[in-house]
Amino acid sequence: MNPTTPSSNLAGRRILLGVSGGIAAYKTAELIRLFKKAGAQVKVAMTPDATRFVTPLTLGTLSENEVFIEIFPENESGSWTKHVSLGLWADVYIVAPATAQTLSKLASGACDSMLTAVALTARCPMLLCPAMDHDMYVHPATIENLNTLRARGSLVMDAEHGELASGLIGQGRLPEPQAIFERANEILEAASRSKTGPLAGKKVLVTAGPTREAIDPVRYISNHSSGTMGYEIARSAARRGAEVILVSGPTSLKTPEGVRRVDVVSAAEMHRAATAQNDADLIIMVAAVADFTPATVAHSKIKKDGSSRTLQLEPTIDILAALGKSKRPHQTIIGFALETDDGMANAQDKLKRKNLDWIILNNPVEEGAGFGPGTNRVTLISNQGTVIELPKMPKDEVAEAILESVS
Numbered sequence: 574m575n576p577t578t579p580s581s582n583l584a585g586r587r588i589l590l591g592v593s594g595g596i597a598a599y600k601t602a603e604l605i606r607l608f609k610k611a612g613a614q615v616k617v618a619m620t621p622d623a624t625r626f627v628t629p630l631t632l633g634t635l636s637e638n639e640v641f642i643e644i645f646p647e648n649e650s651g652s653w654t655k656h657v658s659l660g661l662w663a664d665v666y667i668v669a670p671a672t673a674q675t676l677s678k679l680a681s682g683a684c685d686s687m688l689t690a691v692a693l694t695a696r697c698p699m700l701l702c703p704a705m706d707h708d709m710y711v712h713p714a715t716i717e718n719l720n721t722l723r724a725r726g727s728l729v730m731d732a733e734h735g736e737l738a739s740g741l742i743g744q745g746r747l748p749e750p751q752a753i754f755e756r757a758n759e760i761l762e763a764a765s766r767s768k769t770g771p772l773a774g775k776k777v778l779v780t781a782g783p784t785r786e787a788i789d790p791v792r793y794i795s796n797h798s799s800g801t802m803g804y805e806i807a808r809s810a811a812r813r814g815a816e817v818i819l820v821s822g823p824t825s826l827k828t829p830e831g832v833r834r835v836d837v838v839s840a841a842e843m844h845r846a847a848t849a850q851n852d853a854d855l856i857i858m859v860a861a862v863a864d865f866t867p868a869t870v871a872h873s874k875i876k877k878d879g880s881s882r883t884l885q886l887e888p889t890i891d892i893l894a895a896l897g898k899s900k901r902p903h904q905t906i907i908g909f910a911l912e913t914d915d916g917m918a919n920a921q922d923k924l925k926r927k928n929l930d931w932i933i934l935n936n937p938v939e940e941g942a943g944f945g946p947g948t949n950r951v952t953l954i955s956n957q958g959t960v961i962e963l964p965k966m967p968k969d970e971v972a973e974a975i976l977e978s979v980s
């Protein structure tokens with residue numbers, strides 16, 4: 574797998590990295606870089622000793638997130654429940670390097686730092702990557718701790734053989750960052766496959782929200798989409814056991830439980846992110862993608878000078894049409910049609926033109942339908958001629974009804 578392209582399955586995945594105090598801690602800088610390049614989100618918890626080997630500033634800068642060390646940091650007056658929220662946030666918790674001391678604490682259930690506390694709150698798979706001197710690694714105490722942790726469900730990557738910091742040769746080296754990166758990816762893929770429900774084993778791509786097309790550094794063109802309909806569809810697909818990737822334009826909504834969210838801003842970014850997931854079994858394009866983008870983006874703020882201006886626009890790529898064109902036999906592709914006039918005719922035309930299985934018609938100016946939170950009233954039209962008219966319903970129920978009908 575090439576971590577330099579966002580097409581890896583790690584896009585939007587939440588990686589929690591626990592770094593304990595061993596010389597191999599420096600390798601985690603490279604590990605974070607690999608995850609970030611693959612489009613994953615990374616948060617880091619370090620033991621106080623780990624900060625002697627690599628600085629929180631380095632790992633915080635690379636991960637683009639705050640680094641957590643103590644459970645009760647000095648000068649912290651706000652919430653003290655980060656060990657719980659971090660544990661729930663993670664899709665996988667990797668402890669690398671896991672020193673003999675940290676393994677002993679994890680085995681006994683100690684929680685004297687953020688790293689050890691999160692090990693008790695995390696509900697995701699935990700991957701331990703021990704690294705230490707050879708004699709410590711083969712000591713019965715360490716072996717017993719690792720066996721205890723394995724028996725509780727932790728996954729362990731064996732240390733490698735080679736030259737150690739002490740100058741001795743033996744087993745105890747941290748595996749290379751690329752190897753840890755690949756193992757984490759395998760673990761995440763296996764976790765997605767093991768879900769249950771009518772969409773278990775299926776990959777679902779949902780796009781949601783508006784896009785923003787920059788005019789200059791402070792202005793953009795966009796629309797009123799709140800993202801609610803797409804988020805509800807993503808939530809409903811995840812509840813049905815699917816692996817869900819939500820490619821989202823700017824919204825203020827919370828990521829639904831069990832959904833991988835990939836944030837984008839412009840139509841071009843949404844196109845790249847959606848194309849990277851074009852192997853999905855079910856594709857539901859709910860996003861209100863801008864149809865036009867400024868032909869040029871000014872590098873500095875355009876100043877007013879009393880004269881009128883003309884904005885030159887050029888068309889964006891029709892993402893749904895592009896996905897429809899390259900549709901594979903196993904795929905079901907669904908589009909939305911936002912129509913103010915001649916709804917049925919326009920929707921049927923889009924269904925055909927974009928090579929879709931279903932199109933979902935809604936009217937943005939109808940009372941209680943279209944953009945915004947609240948309700949929607951939609952009509953489902955299939956390429957087989959089925960027409961299902963749904964009554965006005967809250968958007969979460971509309972999402973349920975859509976997934977029920979199409980899957």
Ligand code: CTP
Nearest residue numbers: 858859860862889890891892893908909910911
């Ligand atoms: N869509 C897309 N890429 C675009 C524009 C639209 O993928 N650049 C998708 C939307 O997500 C939606 C479907 O195409 O699923 C229809 O969008 P809609 O705005 O109703 O229609 P358009 O294709 O943009 O056509 P028109 O504006 O002429 O109605």
